[in-house]
Amino acid sequence: MISVLVFLPALFALALLCVPRANASLLKGIALAGALGTFALSCVLLPVAPAGAAQEVSDWIHGAVGAAYHVRVDGISVWFVLLTTFLTVPAVWAAFSYRDLARLRGYLVLLLLFEWTLLGLFTAGDLLLFYIYWDLMLIPVFLALVAFADTPSARRAAWGYLIYNLAGGLVLLAGVIALVLHTHTFEVLNGSFPFTPVLQRWLFAAFALAFLIKTPVFPFHAWMPAAYTQSPSSLVAIISGVQSKAGLYGFIVFALPLFPDAAQYFAPAMLVLAVCSILYGALLAIAERNAKTLVAYSSLSHLGLVLLALFAFNFTSLPAGVLMIVSHGLIAAALFLLVGFIEERTGTNELAAFGGLAAVAPRLWVYMLIAGMAVLGLPGLSGFAGEFLILIGAWQTQPVYTSFALFTVVLAAVYALRLLQGTMHGPLRVPADVPPPRDLRPRELGLVAPLLVMIFFLGVWPAWLNDRVPAQNPAIGHTTALVQPR
């Protein structure tokens, strides 16, 4: 069933290719049905996964270093899977407003293919599948960027994205080959392998570099601002909401359990990078003048917090990190979609070019308020729950780094209010050549609403999620061997 789930979006993408381009309503219907169907199917996994890993193994490659086709979902990866399927629905739905009808089909196909590669990554049961999907997911994003956002700067952003991430993938490939030369198998989950300390460090470094680039983490984020800003908002909702978690997932499932000693050895460096990301992202968001780029930098800041959670080696902060990953996915997707709606109305995301939209779009204001307050970390919304639980856990083992990270709470207030007030408040201003903006349409209201509901829900009841992240999960089990008692 897991394989069905993974390939379902790809099947729907194929089906889309069979529909004539001109039949827009059928295209939209199939794409949305694909996204919804995949989400519905993934919900079935939720009760199955925490009880134990759900697996499917079949023969694949025979030889000296054989590999099985092995997919699995456990109490941790199920959240990444659910996040993917849950966010793809509004992303596909938001793409309906894509202006160029001639290219709508291609765009929807790429979105669904993107979902397929993400699901493949999060369900990969061995290192080979993981690596294949790791690089495969670059292709739909690159194509979407290069073909569907056709300005020179978008093309530059696409190449920057591809080359930077391929370089990371290359390092990962080297790491995977070196690792498999020692383990003689790709089945590395749930196993423990006696690497020499030096080898462990090299392998960890290779894996970590790839993961840090993909997330991205300071200072490896050069590809991010341009790629996020140039992407159509429905695409960046998935890039930031889901793809950015691939690296963190890699840490949780592969790097930390496989190389526990090296993780310990590199922990100070990783914590420094985490804190730098947290503060640097926040500061750049404060100085940023483009709403979309501002949200991108806030992502950099919040994902740094998850890195802090992982490398504080702590019982509390690790499951809180999973909560933060889900919460950030929801918040970032909601914000990017809303900023996209604004862009559709004003033709720009430059904060200097417009403002005061609350006067003409009260519903948009309410949505922006909720999403903005979530990114600000308002207690009672999911952003706060993740942030607070990470920090209270990390404080117990790493009070110094956590103290630095705390500054981001105040900085987040500054940039969240800049975004919120810069777009919504003050006297109404729009560029001269656009008609007066209208409020959110029912489709737009409907597609963001589930995200906001979940932001509320996880804010008042985060235990719902955390109770379903098993503490005795093998991935956490390996790393919790490192945890110092409180």
Added chain:
Amino acid sequence: MADFFLGAVPLILLFPLVGAATIALFGPYVQRSASAFIGCLSIGLSFLLTVGTSFVIFPLSPAQQTLYTHSKFVGYWAHLPPDLIIGFRLLIDPLSLLWMLIITGVGLLIHVYSVSYMASDKNYRTFFAYMNLFVFTMLLLVMADNFLWLLVGWGGVGLASYLLIGFYYDRPVAVLAARKALIMNVIGDVGIMLAMFLMYAHVGSVSYQNVFGHVATIGTSALTWIGVWLLLGAVAKSAQLPLQTWLPDAMEGPTPVSALIHAATMVTAGVYLIARAHPIYDNAPAAAELVAVVGGVTALFAATIGCVQYDIKRVLAYSTMSQIGYMMLAVGAGAFAAGAFHFMTHAFFKALLFMSAGIVIHALGGEQDIRKMGGLATRLPFAYWTFLVGAVAIAGIFPFAGFFSKDAIIDAVLKLHHPYLFVFTVVAAGLTAFYMFRLVFLTFLTGAYRGDHEVHAETERTMTVPVAILAVLSLIGGWIVLPHHDELSFLLRSTFADAPFPQSMADFNGWLSFGVLLIALAGIAFAWVAYQWRPQIAAALHRSLGGVHALLTNAYYFDTIYHWLFEWPVLALAQWLRDAFEVDAVDALPALALRAGAYFGSLSNRWETGYLRRYGLTFVVGAALLLFIYLFVAHGATAGAAP
């Protein structure tokens, strides 16, 4: 009946939330008045239930009260390994009840007042939705039984305050004021978070019961830090030094907002927090001393500024800051009941003052500058008399409410040996009387009307009735504490049972009360001399004390100092990172890698000359090298390694 009210406690919290949600969702589809009605009704129902619950809880003995203090356990908020457990249930002890009564009671009066006050506003419905949201979050703050849910309420009132300060969002000043208020409040949130980190580290819990039950096991140094971090939260929310600068700007919000949020309830949350956490401060004398000093200094500091401001609402804002300073001083010194008492009476007379001022502002079409008022006593007699009652009450004139509560604080400060702070409170009492009557004279008396707006008559019943009720309360509200008969600290006795100092305010120090009363009267007399009898005295004072006057007018230049100390460096750093570092370092990193790759590529280019002999040589040397490696290195190593 008792079971009914105890069972209905969650409804007290839920009514305002349901009200806010109903207005937000269905407001656009019903008449404007329906939104106002829903807003008032939901708060009214909460108030009735709170009163009913009070009649159930207060008469019980402390031992019986503890049985009902906590509502049923609702569920876990967090349940994380190893032992981080945070739940949700409601707390309804006498301290919460006192705050709940004021929040819903005064809240109801202000809601009713707003029905007319906001009538001409185009965002009428939004206003009531925000106000209901505020009441919900404020109730959550005082009804939480652990610090996490207190923080949720704490952040919620911050949000409501932000929304309502920025209610007139097309005014850039209001937008900036709202931003400032929220950012400073978030600094306070960080303080409470830090306190919770320490509680969890030392006690393994953030619930009141566990933390307060185990204060003895926490070392004094950790306890002091917990106290200091909680104080950071309290000063941010209650606009005390050094995080006070947002409150005067917050007056950009509509006047009912200033009355409810920035006078009667939200800004007293800091006082509530310290009183609630009193077992921590009882065992951390240094932290408690710091609370007292912050309160005492702010009381005097804000009173001096209040003497020179010209905006009627700003004078009241500084006065609020100063009066909350009194409350903080009281709870810092250990006189928790006195602090709670002053909170209660202050809620009455400060809400009254704001609402009377609101009538004036309403009648003058939005004018707030007292230099453009004057002589309004005859034109707005109702506003005049009610404002006068409020001014007399806050000045501490017998037998008005402020006299009793302020006296209780000053008395306690002297008794608990804070001689310097005692002097501060007495001086601040004189200044309070002076600046309040300066306001009375300049607004309502002192010659003829100086403004250019037409003065509309005051008619709406929904505005006058709540004001009249508050005027009566400002008179009789203090009588709950009389010599030899202190009802309030008796009602609160179970909350403060373990406080180190006796909480009773029944033993009046007659001479002290008389002395403070004389000082207040002297303040009023000086205001009369300077602004009514001989206005040239005030003008002469301005001229001769120009420097001091500028210092006070600019509120000791705190805004300027903070701008250059914090705002400017952070923004400059952010700008530099964006314009220079991001381009020169971050973007250069992949470019560097590319250049390195290109360099190694060019090395191999040089070898590839196109001559066959070069390729032949390469082939032969390479093959020889591989053979060598196979025979001597790889093979030898394997052979050596094999057993």
